[in-house]
Amino acid sequence: MVSRTVHILCYPEVQILDAAGPHEVFAGANRWLDAHHSPEPGYDIGLIAPESGPVTSESGLTLVADSAWSDVDPESDIDTLVIAGGNGVYAQRDDPGLVAWVAVAAQHARRVASVCSGAFVLAEAGLLDHTTATTHWARARRLADEYPQVSVDPDPLYIRHGNVWTSAGVTAGIDLALAMVEDDLGPDAAQTIARWLVMFLRRPGGQSQFAPAVWSEPSGHAPVRQIQDHINADPATDLSIATLAARAGMSERNFTRVFTRDVGEPPGRYVERVRIEAARRTLEQESLGVDVVAARCGFGTAETMRRTFIRHLGVPPSSYRDRFTLSPTPHRGVNQ
Numbered sequence: 482m483v484s485r486t487v488h489i490l491c492y493p494e495v496q497i498l499d500a501a502g503p504h505e506v507f508a509g510a511n512r513w514l515d516a517h518h519s520p521e522p523g524y525d526i527g528l529i530a531p532e533s534g535p536v537t538s539e540s541g542l543t544l545v546a547d548s549a550w551s552d553v554d555p556e557s558d559i560d561t562l563v564i565a566g567g568n569g570v571y572a573q574r575d576d577p578g579l580v581a582w583v584a585v586a587a588q589h590a591r592r593v594a595s596v597c598s599g600a601f602v603l604a605e606a607g608l609l610d611h612t613t614a615t616t617h618w619a620r621a622r623r624l625a626d627e628y629p630q631v632s633v634d635p636d637p638l639y640i641r642h643g644n645v646w647t648s649a650g651v652t653a654g655i656d657l658a659l660a661m662v663e664d665d666l667g668p669d670a671a672q673t674i675a676r677w678l679v680m681f682l683r684r685p686g687g688q689s690q691f692a693p694a695v696w697s698e699p700s701g702h703a704p705v706r707q708i709q710d711h712i713n714a715d716p717a718t719d720l721s722i723a724t725l726a727a728r729a730g731m732s733e734r735n736f737t738r739v740f741t742r743d744v745g746e747p748p749g750r751y752v753e754r755v756r757i758e759a760a761r762r763t764l765e766q767e768s769l770g771v772d773v774v775a776a777r778c779g780f781g782t783a784e785t786m787r788r789t790f791i792r793h794l795g796v797p798p799s800s801y802r803d804r805f806t807l808s809p810t811p812h813r814g815v816n817q
Contacts, residue, residue, distance in 0.1 A: 484525035485560040485591075485665070488553060490599070491530050491546060494569030497538035498651045499596040500528065503563050506658035509674035510666060521666055524561075529553055531579075539568045550579060555586035561661065562590050566597025566617065566650060574601045584608065587645065594657060597650035604628040612642045617650030668706070704729040705743045712752055716759045717779040720752045752779075757793055760786060764802040771798045 487507050491500045507524040514523050530536045530546035537543050553559065564583070573579055584606040587593045595603045600616040601624060603609050613632040616624050621635035634640065639648035639657045648657040655678065663671035708729050712720055725748055726736035740748045760778040763769065772783040775798075780786035787797045794801060 483522045485522050486558060487524050487526045487561045487563065488529050488550075488559055489526070489563045489565060490550060490573075490602075491528055491536050491538075491544055491565050492567070492569050492573050493531075493537055494539040494567050495536065495544070495565050496567035496597055496651060497540055497542050497544065499565035499567060499599065499654050500538075500544060500563075502652065502655040503565075503596065503658035504528070505678065506655055506662060506674055509677055510662045510670060512677075513666070513670045513673055519666070531573075531576075550582060555582050556589045559586050559590040560592075562586050562593045563654075563658075564593075564595045564599035564602050565654070566595065566599040566620075570598045570601050574605045580605045590644070592644045592646060592661065594646035594648065594661075596648050596654035596657060598624075600624055600647045601627075603645065603647065604631050608645050609647070612645070613640055614642075614647040615640050615649055616647060617653075620650075702739065702743050704731070705740050708740065708748070709744065709751070712755050716752070716756045717777055720779065722748060753789065753793075756780060757789060760790075760798065761794075761801065764798055774798065 487503075489500050489504055504526055507526045511523045513519075514521060527547040528536075528544060529548055529550040530544075531549060533546050533548045533552075535543050536546050562583070580602065583593070583602055587603075587606065587608050593603065593608065595616070597617045598620045600609065600614055600620075604614070604624065604627075609628065609631040611630060611632075613634050614624075615621070615634050615637050618635040621633050624631065625633040635649075637649070638653045639646060639660065641660075646657060646661075648654055659671045659675055662674060708725050711718075711728065712725075722733050722737060725740075726733040729736050731739065737748060740751070744751055746754075756779045760774055760780070763774050763778060764771075767774075769777070770783075771786065775781065775783045775786040778786070780789065783798075790796060790798050790801060
């Protein structure tokens, strides 16, 4: 059977999860294909590096590259190229031979992707010119400063432009690879692999790097799944039943019935859960006033969020923050 050849570029001081995460997803896809006796082609996954052999990651763990990138024909040997990020990426970006090789590969491969700061290599190769790209939020400013022809959006988990994909850092590489597998094999495969990896299922690419996902299985019904993605990606927007039903192209009554059947709870309850989870994580991680958090997470007012927290968690937001913030910091704005 013909395989889809996936090459993952690593190098000294690579972020190990940027390489290992996508590798696990594609390997999981092969297990899924075997289990389902699918006629679809699987993935032939390999690690490439400046030289074959051991590659020490930035954390000290060692990967073993199957071959040197220079031994791979960029015109015929690649279906999918994934460039991992890490502290060593800048040395790779400054290698004109590698940059030229990546540029040629992008012309012939079905898709080329970066995880985290791997975007610097794509940018140097001119593959992100006049497009919007993402990277790890901590590297976004440098990417924007060094490549002003690239519109850098530090918020999404991943962005796709044609056959070029960019993603945020570390675990976002798993989301990126799951999206690729879904493109190839469908949502059932991607959802099953996510379960095996104990991942939040199918975080949509438009979801913020800072927005937590809710543990909930995506609907197999495309319009409902798209609504779930929309809710998860932007809990602060208008998520009334009327708006969601119109977005799904259904009547309010039919939308509520179908959503409840597929997701296991009414849309209003799902929206409230997503907003609570977003607010919880924001309170844990940021020193914002409760009124600001309430607005950012879709509650509208601090009082509405306070009542919702008490109803679901048994404590007001201020008490929740005091209990679960690791390092208490001064809060900005109004607190409840």
